Amino acid sequence: SSDNKFTVLYSGNIGLAQDLKTVIEAANLLKNYNIYFRFIGEGVCRSEIEMLAKPLKEKIDFHEPLPRDELIKYILRASVCLVPLKDKKLFNAALPSKMFEYMACGKPIIVSNRGDAKKIINDSMSGIAVDPENPNLLSDAILSYFNDAHRCKVDGKNGMTYVTGNLSKEVLISKKLNKIKSE
Numbered sequence: 001s002s003d004n005k006f007t008v009l010y011s012g013n014i015g016l017a018q019d020l021k022t023v024i025e026a027a028n029l030l031k032n033y034n035i036y037f038r039f040i041g042e043g044v045c046r047s048e049i050e051m052l053a054k055p056l057k058e059k060i061d062f063h064e065p066l067p068r069d070e071l072i073k074y075i076l077r078a079s080v081c082l083v084p085l086k087d088k089k090l091f092n093a094a095l096p097s098k099m100f101e102y103m104a105c106g107k108p109i110i111v112s113n114r115g116d117a118k119k120i121i122n123d124s125m126s127g128i129a130v131d132p133e134n135p136n137l138l139s140d141a142i143l144s145y146f147n148d149a150h151r152c153k154v155d156g157k158n159g160m161t162y163v164t165g166n167l168s169k170e171v172l173i174s175k176k177l178n179k180i181k182s183e
Helices: 020-029 046-056 068-077 089-093 097-104 116-124 135-146 149-166 168-182
Strands: 006-011 035-040 060-063 080-084 109-112 127-130
Touching: 006 020, 006 068, 006 135, 020 035, 020 046, 020 080, 020 135, 035 046, 035 068, 035 135, 046 060, 080 097, 080 135, 097 109, 097 116, 097 149, 109 116, 109 135, 116 127, 116 149, 127 135, 127 149, 135 149
Parallel strands: 006 035, 006 080, 035 060, 080 109, 109 127
Antiparallel strands: none
């Protein structure tokens, strides 16, 4: 298991909006470091991404989508979590719920975005925002956490504080709505 390895986690849809090709390119730039990548999810681009990842199969694991409590375990074991979005205007307003889930788990986040997600990461001091579709910037951001365990802790804690302070109402409301929906 990856408990004592430095692991970079992506979980969610492996589709057209997510820029996982850049993540694979960054993984390749980092192949001489003890840095591991874990992708959890399904989507139209998964087989293409798995093909791209083949040369790095010692370093990259793919998992099927997991039930929520299993997924949380993997998030808690990760060193850093990714929110990689493609470079499209459309995504400037994107706030993936995944991002808040990672924060709630106390994990530092690297987000590829120039818009609202970047602003939240910067305001909350919970991670690093990099320009999308740039493997060099992404690998630098991953390395800066790899080289600084203290920063991982601090940024993770900041994210947790941000979520508990700002989102608890919204989270409770959405839980209620889900409960109503499922009744």
